[in-house]
Amino acid sequence: MAKTTSSRKFRRVYLDNAATTPTDARVVKAMAPYFGKVFANPSALHKEGVEARVALSVARENTARVLQVRKEEIVFTSGGTESDNLAIQGVIRACLSEYARSQAAKIAGIKNPHIVTTAFEHSAVIETCKALEKEGVSVTYVKPDKNGIISPEKIKKAIKKNTVLVSVMYAQNEIGTIQPIREIARAIKELKSARSKTFQLPTSNFPLLHSDACQAINYLDSFPNHLGVDLMSLAGSKIYGPKGSGVLYVRHGMPISPVFFGGEQEMGLRPGTEPVYLAVGFAEALSITASIRKKELKRLIGLRDYFITKLLSLGPRISLNGDAIRRVPNNVNICIDGIDNEFFVIQLDNEGIAAATRSACKTNDDKGSHVIISLGKTEKEARESIRFSLGRFTIKQDLDHTLKIIEKILK
Secondary structure, eight states: OOOBOTTOOBOOEEOBTTTOOOOOHHHHHHHGGGGTTSOSOTTOOSHHHHHHHHHHHHHHHHHHHHHTSOGGGEEEESSHHHHHHHHHHHHHHHHHHHHHHOHHHHHHTOOSOEEEEETTOOHHHHHHHHHHHTTTOEEEEEOOOTTSOOOHHHHHHHOOTTEEEEEOOSBOTTTOBBOOHHHHHHHHHHHHHHHTTTOOOSSTTOSEEEEEOTTTTTTSOOOHHHHTOSEEEEEGGGTTSOTTOEEEEEOTTOOOOOSSOSOOTGGGTSOSOOOHHHHHHHHHHHHHHHHHHHHHHHHHHHHHHHHHHHHHTTOTTEEEOSOSSSBOTTEEEEEETTOOHHHHHHHHHHTTEEOBSSOGGGTTOTTOOHHHHHTTOOHHHHTTEEEEEOOTTOOHHHHHHHHHHHHHHHO
16 A cells, blocks of 8 residues: 655555455445445335345345355345344344243253353454343353464363353454364364253254354455354455445354344344445455455465564564464564553554554553453553554555654654
8 A cells, every 4th residue: 555656755554454444446336336326225126126136136146155155144234243243142032032932941940041252252242242141141251372272172161051152253353363163163063962962952053153254254264164153244344345344144044033123134134224235345345355365365474474573573572462373464463562552553653654452443441452461461461562454455665664663663
């Protein structure tokens, strides 16, 4: 994005792609007809409505094709936060309904369902779980190791006889560490198979596995059937698509109930007139992402590793948060001893560099990042941590310029 002009002055360098990405020009072009020309309600029976409904159907089919799933398993949402909420609350609502009718649950004395998640999930998952705890749902928050990796064995040990949902993000949004979702899915499958002989849940589907894959979809194999997940959340704003767009993948036959009411749109799970332009934009963005994934993966790994090496060479005050290898290629999260991360980010901004202290959804928390603290680090270290997230338009000159600015500020 930032290039040297003839006067050798830099334009702004955007290194906050984990928060949101610019909308790809090809996506904007694909969306354009659906702001005016094709504007009707997709549920309408007239010609204009049918035209909109066809466009929505094609967007769903294209999304399903990229993810290699059924089109009926794609639910369009407003983004990752809504997708996470619908997945978690929807499963719990369905579960409570099934438990109420289940003689097996009554005999076993199960009154409330249980969720297993991690201590460093996105706030959309953490806060939803906390809200459900107030309603009597019990939640276990599994901690990662010091490198930011969740152990499948820890997840397996945390599962109880009344566990109905396990939610583990695929790529951690602040430190970028990649979680072993396939192994977790395998562990859950083995446990369900073993315990079904001694205890019969209202449905053999429980516990379901949900994964927030918003930060992973750009770079990792995110095919639900390969991963073994039952539900998966995606956001258009992370894949150079329109903000306000997202998807929840729901495996066919999985028990899930709506959390809003007023219509039967989106498989009965999301009422309201569908924004066709957002669905079209999401599908186009996802298709572009899939077509360049391997190329971008290789390019960004080189840039990421170069940037990390150069940062660490600036002195012993700087350390890396999270595993150096098992992380998405666009994430660089560092701790700089002795600095206030918010002030440091403001100083960077004044020099034309856009970076972040943590997830944009939690910038008002004075305690520092819960993600960094979950690694066993102190609140002080959490308030000294900064996230740089590279993107499609990041080039080596951007990083060299950023390194010079960081060195200047530290001095």
